[in-house]
Amino acid sequence: MPAILSAEHVTKSYPAGGADVVAVRDLSLDVEEGELLCLLGASGCGKSTMLNLFAGFASPTSGRVLLRGAPITGIEPRCGMVFQSYALFPWKTVRQNVEFPLRMRGVPRHERRGMAEFFIDMVQLNGFADHYPAELSGGMQQRVTLARSLAADPEVLLMDEPFAALDAMTRQVMQDELLRIQERSGKTIVFITHNIDEAIVLGHRIVVMSARPGRIRTIIPNALPRPRDIHVQTSPAFAELKNEIWNHVEEEVTQHMAASRLAEPA
Numbered sequence: 184m185p186a187i188l189s190a191e192h193v194t195k196s197y198p199a200g201g202a203d204v205v206a207v208r209d210l211s212l213d214v215e216e217g218e219l220l221c222l223l224g225a226s227g228c229g230k231s232t233m234l235n236l237f238a239g240f241a242s243p244t245s246g247r248v249l250l251r252g253a254p255i256t257g258i259e260p261r262c263g264m265v266f267q268s269y270a271l272f273p274w275k276t277v278r279q280n281v282e283f284p285l286r287m288r289g290v291p292r293h294e295r296r297g298m299a300e301f302f303i304d305m306v307q308l309n310g311f312a313d314h315y316p317a318e319l320s321g322g323m324q325q326r327v328t329l330a331r332s333l334a335a336d337p338e339v340l341l342m343d344e345p346f347a348a349l350d351a352m353t354r355q356v357m358q359d360e361l362l363r364i365q366e367r368s369g370k371t372i373v374f375i376t377h378n379i380d381e382a383i384v385l386g387h388r389i390v391v392m393s394a395r396p397g398r399i400r401t402i403i404p405n406a407l408p409r410p411r412d413i414h415v416q417t418s419p420a421f422a423e424l425k426n427e428i429w430n431h432v433e434e435e436v437t438q439h440m441a442a443s444r445l446a447e448p449a
């Protein structure tokens with residue numbers, strides 16, 4: 184499959200007092216069209232930094248970020264970001280929230296309603312179109328966010344720990360939903376998580392990042408069968424893959440903790 188999104192030798196540092204913080208160092212990665220790619224790594228390893236670079240919210244200190252072979256030079260509307268916080272308009276109903284990006288895309292009013300219904304149906308919120316966000320649970324609000332992001336029809340969906348604030352059961356339901364939606368839509372998704380199970384349930388491939396400065400420690404293809412659902416978690420192949428990933432992550436976390444201890448004043 185061709186790469187839709189690429190990072191080429193990307194380094195990103197932030198000014199922090201005297202010394203710069205190097206969040207990501209010399210990272211190269213291809214995201215293939217139609218895949219759900221999980222970026223997995225410990226806190227502070229540069230996952231959000233990579234997503235912000237893909238969205239064009241920030242630019243690399245060195246190296247290049249490309250969408251379909253062309254450098255991303257500013258905020259890139261073809262890469263849509265879905266955050267952990269729902270960022271819905273509280274004064275608009277579910278339908279109006281989902282219609283908003285359609286209006287921005289110039290979809291005529293008479294077509295908007297039907298299209299909004301389509302996306303509301305896709306996230307299984309039929310019957311809630313006239314509700315306001317405050318009348319919905321966290322999981323339902325995250326579904327509206329997803330429907331709104333899909334309505335914007337970006338070429339790539341960038342998801343920054345979108346389910347982290349949800350309770351464990353709702354999170355699993357949302358993972359199932361996302362699998363179904365991705366399989367149905369074929370949308371390219373880059374999904375950030377620090378939850379190994381979530382990465383295995385969702386990802387076609389799992390990119391394990393090293394502790395800061397973020398680099399790619401390894402990329403693991405996920406051969407678990409598709410169409411997939413959360414029941415895959417009970418299979419021996421899942422446990423094996425989890426063990427393999429954990430070995431990588433454990434080493435990174437251990438090294439990171441040792442480095443932090445050394446940096447502490449005596």
Ligand SMILES: Nc1ncnc2c1ncn2[C@@H]1O[C@H](COP(=O)(O)OP(=O)(O)OP(=O)(O)O)[C@@H](O)[C@H]1O
Nearest residue numbers: 197199204206225226227228229230231232233395
């Ligand atoms: N705007 C900024 N200014 C200074 N330092 C920053 C900035 N953004 C991120 N950093 C630093 O860069 C490093 C990577 O941050 P980033 O948010 O990308 O990591 P992350 O893997 O997404 O972490 P988490 O899982 O905790 O969200 C961290 O050490 C962070 O403190």
